[in-house]
Amino acid sequence: MNAPVRIDEVVPKARANDTAAPATMVLTVAVRLQPTRQQHRDLERVSEQQRILYNAALEERIECYRKTGKTLNDIAQSKSLTIIRADDPAFAGVQRRIQRATLIRLQRAFQAFFRRAKAGAGAQSGFPRFKGREHWDGFGFDAPLQIAFDGRRLRFAGVHGGIRVSRHDASRLPQPLVAGAGGNWKGIHFKRTRTGWAATFQVEVPIAAGRGGMGRGAVGVDWGTSVLAALSTGQIEDNPRPREAASRELRRRERKLARAQRGSKRRMKARRRKQAVEAAIANRRRNRLDKLSKMLVTNYRTVAIEDIAVKNMMGAERPGEDLPEHVKRRRNREALDAAPYKLRQMLAYKATLNRADLILVDPKNTTHECFWCGLPHFKELADAEHVCTTPGLYFGKRAPRKVNAARVILKRALASAPAPERASKALSGIAKGPDDTAGRGRAGGGKPPNGGSALRRPGNTSGRRKAAADGSRSG
Numbered sequence: 001m002n003a004p005v006r007i008d009e010v011v012p013k014a015r016a017n018d019t020a021a022p023a024t025m026v027l028t029v030a031v032r033l034q035p036t037r038q039q040h041r042d043l044e045r046v047s048e049q050q051r052i053l054y055n056a057a058l059e060e061r062i063e064c065y066r067k068t069g070k071t072l073n074d075i076a077q078s079k080s081l082t083i084i085r086a087d088d089p090a091f092a093g094v095q096r097r098i099q100r101a102t103l104i105r106l107q108r109a110f111q112a113f114f115r116r117a118k119a120g121a122g123a124q125s126g127f128p129r130f131k132g133r134e135h136w137d138g139f140g141f142d143a144p145l146q147i148a149f150d151g152r153r154l155r156f157a158g159v160h161g162g163i164r165v166s167r168h169d170a171s172r173l174p175q176p177l178v179a180g181a182g183g184n185w186k187g188i189h190f191k192r193t194r195t196g197w198a199a200t201f202q203v204e205v206p207i208a209a210g211r212g213g214m215g216r217g218a219v220g221v222d223w224g225t226s227v228l229a230a231l232s233t234g235q236i237e238d239n240p241r242p243r244e245a246a247s248r249e250l251r252r253r254e255r256k257l258a259r260a261q262r263g264s265k266r267r268m269k270a271r272r273r274k275q276a277v278e279a280a281i282a283n284r285r286r287n288r289l290d291k292l293s294k295m296l297v298t299n300y301r302t303v304a305i306e307d308i309a310v311k312n313m314m315g316a317e318r319p320g321e322d323l324p325e326h327v328k329r330r331r332n333r334e335a336l337d338a339a340p341y342k343l344r345q346m347l348a349y350k351a352t353l354n355r356a357d358l359i360l361v362d363p364k365n366t367t368h369e370c371f372w373c374g375l376p377h378f379k380e381l382a383d384a385e386h387v388c389t390t391p392g393l394y395f396g397k398r399a400p401r402k403v404n405a406a407r408v409i410l411k412r413a414l415a416s417a418p419a420p421e422r423a424s425k426a427l428s429g430i431a432k433g434p435d436d437t438a439g440r441g442r443a444g445g446g447k448p449p450n451g452g453s454a455l456r457r458p459g460n461t462s463g464r465r466k467a468a469a470d471g472s473r474s475g
């Protein structure tokens with residue numbers, strides 16, 4: 001864990017009748033813990049107890065279903081918990097809120113299973129599993145009421161003393177949390193990591209009142225595998241493919257792990273070594289996406305990307321493509337390396353935090369459509385260049401294929417956001433300029449911070465319509 005504070009996930013906080021901007025959003029922020037030996041043992045003990053509870057509750061559900069055909073829920077199991085706690089001092093010694101959180105975790109696993117089963121997945125797919133030690137990562141509180149945090153130390157019943165939070169990580173926590181203003185953190189989870197213990201806070205943070213970024217104008221982004229991203233400005237971000245870079249080392253360590261005898265010390269060691277490589281890969285990938293998404297939302301006011309469902313992103317084919325198997329396989333591997341879903345997620349919350357707009361556009365044919373003339377010019381996979389072949393004004397204009405796609409994406413986004421002046425300004429910059437060095441799509445600024453989440457799909461733009469129209473007049 002060399003990059004301690006991570007914002008993993010965002011839950012934009014929706015309010016009733018809310019067309020204005022949500023004033024806050026919930027982020028998940030991780031900090032490293034520095035437990036004493038005693039505390040380390042305490043954490044392990046609480047965690048292990050939760051694992052046993054989870055497995056027991058799972059067994060109880062399965063048994064109950066076998067005997068009665070009925071499904072238990074976490075409320076019913078909470079009653080059993082009361083009985084266990086009365087019986088067993090070890091259980092009574094750990095906070096009930098921790099145990100409740102464990103039961104809720106099982107409940108969520110079942111909910112996810114039922115959801116998938118309904119959606120038509122196989123009968124057994126995703127059925128909650130009994131958790132072995134290697135597959136249990138920690139515990140949480142179902143509400144952070146009985147846990148105290150003064151900015152340096154975390155205290156709760158069942159653990160001796162206060163657990164120290166890494167000073168460096170603590171300094172990077174959102175301010176109100178450090179100040180102990182109360183009520184702005186919603187949850188906490190204690191997690192065993194590769195190197196020790198960490199805590200992840202769910203913190204409610206305010207969204208900047210003005211624009212966080214200094215960005216102007218709009219940019220289209222074509223996410224890809226051969227390159228990580230191409231921008232409508234002509235800028236190309238290459239794909240470092242950390243997994244590919246580390247693949248030899250990874251394979252070597254996987255082989256070692258496979259050879260080691262189950263349950264042996266050597267095997268445990270081999271597993272740790274393999275996990276270390278995987279963690280390094282994940283870190284490198286995340287850093288890259290972090291920087292890219294941050295750059296986009298701070299340099300531009302509007303960012304447009306394709307609206308591709310996660311599943312399709314993972315799949316190799318774009319609409320309108322028919323690829324041979326081996327190309328699909330390679331593309332899938334590369335796509336995983338580019339972690340598209342992560343990029344989109346990061347863009348979504350960073351756009352919200354910085355009050356930039358993220359517009360999702362229809363991905364159909366973005367590769368083949370010509371930015372200049374609007375007609376499709378079909379390309380082979382090998383064609384790296386886009387050339388306009390329609391006789392007339394744009395005949396012979398060329399751009400890298402990805403850059404053309406990014407521009408088509410931008411064009412669609414701006415067409416969907418009815419701010420005609422802004423749109424034409426941004427696009428004319430690209431159309432008039434020399435081929436691919438052109439297109440610094442700068443549009444007039446002065447748009448007031450608009451409402452709603454930053455994540456938008458065309459067609460749901462009523463809030464933005466007004467703000468954008470106001471902006472283009474003043475800009």
Ligand SMILES: [Zn+2]
Binds near residue numbers: 388
């Ligand atoms: Zn053309």
